[in-house]
Every structure is written in C-alpha cells, then in structure tokens.
Amino acid sequence: MLRDAWLMAVKDLRIEFATRVVTGQILPFGALVLILFGFSISPDLTVVGTDRRSMLAQAAPGLFWVTVLLAALLALGRAFAVESADGNLDALKMAGLDPAGIFLGKVAAVAVQLLLLEVVLGLGAFLLYATPLHDPVMLLTTVILATAGITAAGTLYAALASGLRVRDTLVPLLVLPVLAPVLLAAGLATQAAVFGSADNGWLWTALLGVFALIYLAVGMLAFGLIMEES
Template identity: 50%
Template sequence: MSQSGGVLSDAVLVARKDLLLERRAKIGIGQVLPFAILVLLLFAFALDPDRGILKLATPGLFWVTVLFSAVLTLQRSFALEAEDGILEALRLSGMSPAGIYLGKVTALTIELLLLEAVLVLGVAVLYDTKFLGIPLLFAIALLATLGIAGAGAVYGALAARLRSRETLLPLLLLPLLAPVLIAATRGCEVSLEREAMSGWSWAALLGIFALVYLTLGSFLFRPLLEDA
C-alpha cells in the first residue's frame, strides 16, 4: 500500500491518468471506434442478403466486435506502460499493485462502455435491432465489460514487455473470455426476446466471472508487475 492512502486512492490516480492519456492521444475515438464500426459494417455486408440470420446473430456479432476492440484497447493501454521505463517507475513509486490494477480496470471499463454505447446505436441502425429490456442489457454490458477489463488487465500486464505481445495477447485472452462472450450473448438474446426474467441468471453468471477475474487480478498483479 502506498503512503498516500492505499489501494483506492492509487486506483483513482491511475484511472484518472489513463483517461487523461486517452483524452490526449485520442486512440479510442480515432482508431478503436472506427475499427469497431468497420467490423459491424462488414458483418452487415456479409450477412445482409439474409436479414433473418443477421437479426438472430446480432448479440453475438456485437460482443465479438466488443472483444476485438477490447484487445486493441488493452494493447494500447499496456504498451504505454512498457515505454520509457514506466513499469520501473511504477514499481519505484510505492503505489499498491492492486491499486494500479484496479485503476487500469476502471479506465478500461469506462472506455469500453462508451465504445459499446456507440456500437449499440450502430447495431440499431445497421441491423435494425430494437432494444427492449434496457435495465438487463445495461447490467449485462456493465458486468461483461468488467470481466473483459479484469481479465484483460492481467494478460495485458503479462504480455506488456514481450516482443510478440500484439499477437500473443489475443491468443491468451480470447479463450479465457469465451465464457464471458457466451454469457453476454445469451443474456442479450434473452432480453431482445422479452424474456427478461430468465436473462438475469446470465447477468448473475457474468457478475461471478467479473468477481473472480477482479479478485485474482488484484492478487496476481504484484508478481506480474515484478516479472514484467
């Protein structure tokens, strides 16, 4: 724990710094968002001849797009920490590794939720999707995004200093996030079919995934930071 006040204050400090970096560099708006919209468009072009399939596949296509975009966001977030000796500086700072981890997860979650909000509009326009169970969809988006960011930050730190991190990160991360993808897709399918009550069980499952990833990440980040 740092002298400044502990895990929470370190997490706030790191989250604010990461969001400030995004505001300055505009990688999310300038590169990740256009990439995500492009993927949605390509799916629309590929499946447009059969609108039925496109409508059925909408939740899956949405979450696959989010996962691909999350990988790009994670790579950027941890590449910054690997440049100019920043990892050494973080180790020297005395900040709590759990605080650094939770700060990065918070910033990633906020960035991905904003991306998802824009993608929801894209899905509504391109795939002609009507959103019905809004509270459930919001809960699923929040919990799935926490799970993605929680697991992603662990693997982002693991891959940060590897020369092959661009290819290694998706290879490590995507299999781990398969349960999140499945649960988020099923939850969204259910909510779009107006069976909102049964959809909450998927939200609960996503909550458990997020809790497990965040707990493990908080403990694993110290050795990951030391070995990075």
C-alpha cells in the same frame, strides 16, 4: 489502494484524451467490423420459427459482443504499451504504488473507454441490424458486468504479456479463450434482453457477475507478482 487506483485511472484517461486513440482509431475499427458483419449476412434471410425475424437481427447480440471483444483487445494492448515505453513500469515500481491499486486503475480506465465504445457500437448495431429492445435494464446490467469481466481478465493477461516482445500477438491468444464464457453469457443475456426470449437472461448476467468478481479478485492478488516478473 483506492487512491492509487484513482490516480492511475485519471492518468490513463488523460493520456487517452490527449491521443484520442479510442475515439479516432478503435471506434472506427469497431464500426467497420459491424458494417462488414452486416455485409456478410443477407438482410433478406429470416429465422425459421420467429415472426419473420431477420437472420441479421437474430445474430446481432453475438456480432455485437465479438466486435466489442476485438475492440477491447486493441484498448488493452494500448493500456500497457504506455507503461512499457520509456521504463514507466519501473518508475511505477519505484513510486511504491499499491499493485492492486494499479490493477484497479487500469481496469477502470479501460472499462470507461470500452463503455463508451459499447454505447456507440450498440446504437450502430440497433440501427444497422434493426434489432428490437425488450428489457433495457437487463441489457444495461449485461453491458456493465460483461465490461467488468472483459477488462478485469483482459488487464490481467495483457499485464502478463507486457514485458514480452511478442505481446501484440500473444495478448489475443491468451485473452480470447479466457473470455469465451463472457462472450457466451453476454450474447445469451443480450439476446434475452432484446428479444425477450425464453432463456433466463438474469442467470447469464449472474454468471457475468461471478466471472468479473473472480478476475477482479485474482487480478488484485496477483498483479504485484506479475509486475515483479515484468
């Protein structure tokens, strides 16, 4: 299974390296969204009860994760578009690769791309929204666990929709409601990490971990069935 996962992940990353869709299209898209969020909230607005913290900085964790989710939708759609083209999903079935391995490989490849996006977009958010950083370890843990959850759940639902003609519009409809808990937990954990707020950020990171584990397990068990029906 791990051999098949490695094979799929390396292949998907090689395709990304050849096409540069993430760096050439999805990353600029994410940066644009961050900038537009910045335009939509005046930097002069401050949050009552804080030490003149700007509204933009206060909202930064949520805006960052919404941007990541939108970028993730594009990356997930792309991950299965390469398999739908020219019957490659059939060829994967005929090769006899372990479906759990294919799932893990896809998750790993999208996760690597998403982590790259998050690093760049995170730096952009810190600069644009003038956000402080209180607990870098908590932030790093949040980013890793939220990415695992987003990619595991997203890959599962993107695979479900991959055989359909309406997949491009269906994937966001399926994935966004499912990822609402990740958005909530990641936003609050990030808030705790950057502002050192009273909320216990580690509880939210634990929730992210549980979410990621559940979807990784469900994906590994269900992916074979999903491939058969695709």
